[in-house]
Amino acid sequence: MSSTAHDADLTRLGARVGVLKVHWSDRVGHAILILAAVALAYFLLLPLAAILVKSVQDKAGEFIGLANFTEYFRTPALARSIWNSVWVSALVTAITIPLAFTFAYALTRSCMRFKVLFRNVALVPILAPSLLAAISFIFWFGNQGLLKGLLMGGQIYGAGGIVISMVFATFPHALMILVTALSLTDARLYEAADALGTRAARKFWTITVPGAKYGLISAAMVVFTYALSDFGIPKVIGGNFNMLATDIFKLVIGMQDFSKGAVVAIILLVPVAVTYVVDHWVQKRQSALLSARSVPYVPRPSRGFDWAMTGYCVLIGALLLAVLGMAVYGSFVKLWPYNLSISLDHYKMGLVEAGIFDAYVNSVTLGAWCALFGAVFIFGVAYLLEKTRGLDAFRPFVRLMAVLPMGVPGMVLGLGYIFFFVREANPLHFLYGSMAILVINTIVHYYTSSHLTALTALKQIDAEFESVSASLKVPFWRTFFRVTVPVCLPSMLDVSRYLFVNAMTTVSAVVFLYSPKTMLASVAIVNLDEAGDIGAAAAMATLIVATSALVCVAYYFLQVWLEGRTQRWRG
Amino acid sequence: MGEFLELTGIRKEFGDFAALKGVSLGVRQGELLCFLGPSGCGKTTLLRIVAGLEVQTAGTIMQAGRDISRLPPMERDYGIVFQSYALFPNLSVADNVAYGLVNRKMARPQRDARVAELLQLVGLPDAGRKYPSMLSGGQQQRIAIARALATSPGLLLLDEPLSALDARVRVRLRGEIRNLQQRVGITTILVTHDQEEALSMADRIVVMKEGEIEQIGTPEEVYTRPATPFVADFVGKTNLLPAAPAGSDGVQVGPQRFACTVNGAAGEGKLRLFFRPEDVVVRGVDGATANSAAATVEKVEFLGAFSRITFRLAGIEQPLTADLSLNDMAEFHPKPGDTLRIAVPADRMRVFAA
Numbered sequence: 001m002s003s004t005a006h007d008a009d010l011t012r013l014g015a016r017v018g019v020l021k022v023h024w025s026d027r028v029g030h031a032i033l034i035l036a037a038v039a040l041a042y043f044l045l046l047p048l049a050a051i052l053v054k055s056v057q058d059k060a061g062e063f064i065g066l067a068n069f070t071e072y073f074r075t076p077a078l079a080r081s082i083w084n085s086v087w088v089s090a091l092v093t094a095i096t097i098p099l100a101f102t103f104a105y106a107l108t109r110s111c112m113r114f115k116v117l118f119r120n121v122a123l124v125p126i127l128a129p130s131l132l133a134a135i136s137f138i139f140w141f142g143n144q145g146l147l148k149g150l151l152m153g154g155q156i157y158g159a160g161g162i163v164i165s166m167v168f169a170t171f172p173h174a175l176m177i178l179v180t181a182l183s184l185t186d187a188r189l190y191e192a193a194d195a196l197g198t199r200a201a202r203k204f205w206t207i208t209v210p211g212a213k214y215g216l217i218s219a220a221m222v223v224f225t226y227a228l229s230d231f232g233i234p235k236v237i238g239g240n241f242n243m244l245a246t247d248i249f250k251l252v253i254g255m256q257d258f259s260k261g262a263v264v265a266i267i268l269l270v271p272v273a274v275t276y277v278v279d280h281w282v283q284k285r286q287s288a289l290l291s292a293r294s295v296p297y298v299p300r301p302s303r304g305f306d307w308a309m310t311g312y313c314v315l316i317g318a319l320l321l322a323v324l325g326m327a328v329y330g331s332f333v334k335l336w337p338y339n340l341s342i343s344l345d346h347y348k349m350g351l352v353e354a355g356i357f358d359a360y361v362n363s364v365t366l367g368a369w370c371a372l373f374g375a376v377f378i379f380g381v382a383y384l385l386e387k388t389r390g391l392d393a394f395r396p397f398v399r400l401m402a403v404l405p406m407g408v409p410g411m412v413l414g415l416g417y418i419f420f421f422v423r424e425a426n427p428l429h430f431l432y433g434s435m436a437i438l439v440i441n442t443i444v445h446y447y448t449s450s451h452l453t454a455l456t457a458l459k460q461i462d463a464e465f466e467s468v469s470a471s472l473k474v475p476f477w478r479t480f481f482r483v484t485v486p487v488c489l490p491s492m493l494d495v496s497r498y499l500f501v502n503a504m505t506t507v508s509a510v511v512f513l514y515s516p517k518t519m520l521a522s523v524a525i526v527n528l529d530e531a532g533d534i535g536a537a538a539a540m541a542t543l544i545v546a547t548s549a550l551v552c553v554a555y556y557f558l559q560v561w562l563e564g565r566t567q568r569w570r571g
Numbered sequence: 572m573g574e575f576l577e578l579t580g581i582r583k584e585f586g587d588f589a590a591l592k593g594v595s596l597g598v599r600q601g602e603l604l605c606f607l608g609p610s611g612c613g614k615t616t617l618l619r620i621v622a623g624l625e626v627q628t629a630g631t632i633m634q635a636g637r638d639i640s641r642l643p644p645m646e647r648d649y650g651i652v653f654q655s656y657a658l659f660p661n662l663s664v665a666d667n668v669a670y671g672l673v674n675r676k677m678a679r680p681q682r683d684a685r686v687a688e689l690l691q692l693v694g695l696p697d698a699g700r701k702y703p704s705m706l707s708g709g710q711q712q713r714i715a716i717a718r719a720l721a722t723s724p725g726l727l728l729l730d731e732p733l734s735a736l737d738a739r740v741r742v743r744l745r746g747e748i749r750n751l752q753q754r755v756g757i758t759t760i761l762v763t764h765d766q767e768e769a770l771s772m773a774d775r776i777v778v779m780k781e782g783e784i785e786q787i788g789t790p791e792e793v794y795t796r797p798a799t800p801f802v803a804d805f806v807g808k809t810n811l812l813p814a815a816p817a818g819s820d821g822v823q824v825g826p827q828r829f830a831c832t833v834n835g836a837a838g839e840g841k842l843r844l845f846f847r848p849e850d851v852v853v854r855g856v857d858g859a860t861a862n863s864a865a866a867t868v869e870k871v872e873f874l875g876a877f878s879r880i881t882f883r884l885a886g887i888e889q890p891l892t893a894d895l896s897l898n899d900m901a902e903f904h905p906k907p908g909d910t911l912r913i914a915v916p917a918d919r920m921r922v923f924a925a
Contacts, residue, residue: 022643364808468670470623487660
């Protein structure tokens with residue numbers, strides 16, 4: 001045999017080894033996945049790259065190496081913000097996670113009554129912009145606060161006010177993740193433990209906590225990065241206490257120092273690497289907790305435990321409502337604290353007559369687009385990633401992009417969008433200042449949590465559905481629409497609602513991106529507060545809460561209706 | 572050649588680990604072939620390769636004269652049933668069964684008739700309107716089989732289909748699946764770690780160990796003439812004794828010589844002697860009987876249709892077992908400490924190189 005013929009043989013063998021021909025229906029999936037990945041890269045990676053570039057340029061756009069960084073660290077007031085941001089966020093995480101876990105435990109593992117009520121009360125902070133907590137604590141403990149005396153000469157403006165406001169704001173975010181994690185346990189594990197005579201404490205540490213480990217780590221990361229990147233709270237209640245997020249705003253909007261702003265943004269980005277590594281590590285250890293044959297856990301009544309859990313939930317619920325209630329009350333008070341009579345002045349004069357009501361309309365529009373387009377896109381990508389085959393080398397890259405946004409603070413993302421889209425050379429420059437860029441930015445900003453929710457739901461489904469379909473010669477999309485979507489619809493609605501509400505309430509990313517035409521309600525609050533019009537700010541915050549609440553009620557009835565329809569097969 | 576499905580030199584490597592080390596075998600038209608082995612032997616990987624759900628590192632697969640080695644699952648011709656059933660929970664039983672038919676643009680009345688026919692076939696004619704969650708595990712598994720058969724595939728793949736079921740259902744379903752398979756006449760591969768299941772259902776068994784085939788044969792061949800000590804030990808109960816060569820017609824175990832056929836294993840070095848507990852004879856055995864010895868009874872276990880006696884032979888350290896029928900028990904009623912004369916017919920013994 002000649003050597004060329006031999007080589008040809010080897011090549012043919014090589015082509016055979018380890019690769020299957022791709023069916024055309026799978027190519028459709030691959031094409032969609034690649035398109036989605038390109039979109040994610042364009043609206044996530046490139047803006048981030050733009051920040052990197054800006055950080056090594058001077059004001060004229062000349063390359064100056066790391067000079068901006070050196071200068072930054074030589075400015076003690078700026079460098080101190082790093083430490084401030086880190087310890088405040090760590091403290092917020094350490095307080096929020098145990099509080100939320102206990103609450104989630106009560107909701108999923110006890111037989112206390114009024115669970116639906118408690119759950120909805122606990123989720124109330126999610127309906128509000130984070131600023132609302134800060135405004136409310138100013139009404140409670142500020143210079144003219146109702147309970148200022150309790151601080152014994154101390155100040156709510158500063159780290160204390162920031163931490164307590166952030167715990168309020170992050171609580172429901174952690175709670176949602178933990179409730180999902182705790183709902184996923186197979187009852188048979190507990191039955192097995194009971195059969196072995198295992199004590200409650202041991203069951204808790206050997207079954208409950210390991211089962212919820214994935215959720216606990218996710219929740220901690222979400223809370224930490226939320227606290228690190230939140231801009232509204234330190235802006236309103238931080239006083240002279242500086243954090244990275246407020247520094248970016250001051251540098252970029254106040255001092256127009258884009259390069260320095262980019263430096264702070266990069267410093268704020270450091271947690272991204274940590275987030276991704278941790279998530280990757282956890283996910284490798286996470287297998288589907290529920291198989292097709294799993295038995296859902298049904299808690300059994302236990303008087304003492306149920307009452308203790310009820311007591312805990314009443315206490316937390318009352319505290320949450322007190323924070324919300326004060327902001328609402330403040331919005332109706334004529335002139336705090338001198339004239340406490342109730343009026344609609346702040347709504348009529350402060351908002352409508354001042355011409356800021358359009359901002360509210362814009363926010364609702366933004367929310368609707370995110371809820372519809374975002375949920376479909378995110379769920380579709382999660383499905384293609386998790387349940388289809390092929391493109392093996394490409395998938396880790398898409399997965400990385402899906403979890404990346406969790407570690408990208410809104411301020412950083414917003415800044416990246418300015419740098420990237422403001423350039424007229426950008427083919428999508430026309431998006432700049434439009435509603436579309438706000439929609440895209442918001443979906444990307446809240447991508448990760450939604451993606452994880454979708455992923456969790458998808459992992460609950462039998463892994464062999466796609467194999468069975470392929471053996472029956474049914475293309476994957478038919479199974480997607482006929483089986484996967486109906487089974488996952490409750491989770492999809494959750495994602496959709498989550499996106500709507502966050503679009504209503506977010507400040508940090510969009511604060512850089514709105515134009516006069518697309519001013520948003522949450523941003524208007526910042527401006528009103530800055531102008532000293534805290535009554536109108538509270539009124540706008542109240543409007544946002546009311547709208548979000550209304551939308552959530554609508555989603556709730558949708559879920560109830562859906563449950564009624566699917567009750568038959570859920571068995 | 573002439574096999575319906577032909578696997579040649581199938582290798583599968585996961586990184587450094589070789590899950591399959593060059594497996595070749597043929598499946599005949601209409602037979603039920605069983606991949607049997609302990610977990611980790613590669614049997615499920617091999618099935619998934621046949622299905623196109625895993626890709627072999629090397630090797631070819633021919634099905635009905637067609638090279639399917641590189642075809643995606645959609646272009647192969649098989650129905651598959653998983654241990655988890657994988658029934659679509661939101662579709663009725665009838666819709667599950669019809670799932671593959673809908674795509675073939677079959678007319679509605681024809682489709683309904685086919686579904687009814689299949690439900691009849693698996694013995695659940697009235698289940699059509701129910702949802703999977705309303706059925707028992709065994710019923711769900713039968714629906715999964717009906718769904719796999721609906722499109723009349725040329726090959727049926729069963730991946731540990733009975734492992735999730737309780738023992739009684741499993742035994743009953745074993746017979747039903749076998750019966751169904753023979754009536755439909757569909758070529759079937761069954762993966763299982765349960766030797767009883769393999770023995771009772773299969774036309775032929777492929778015994779696998781660590782990514783290699785140990786033996787292919789009918790249940791009877793595998794049981795009575797195991798090719799290797801592993802097969803002897805994995806299928807059925809076995810006595811395996813270290814032995815030394817003793818001429819061309821026997822082996823030496825301690826002070827005891829056993830006459831038996833030594834085949835190719837004969838030669839130098841260490842050997843292993845194999846016989847099954849039920850091959851031990853006690854009736855009509857005396858000093859003159861070939862291969863007889865005095866056994867000291869150590870333990871008697873009542874197992875219903877028979878009793879298992881654990882005993883020792885003088886000079887042999889390893890305890891041995893014998894299964895005695897109720898009749899034998901009534902006649903000899905051995906108790907721990909008793910001495911009993913036993914024999915093993917020469918043609919029931921097999922010798923392996925150790």
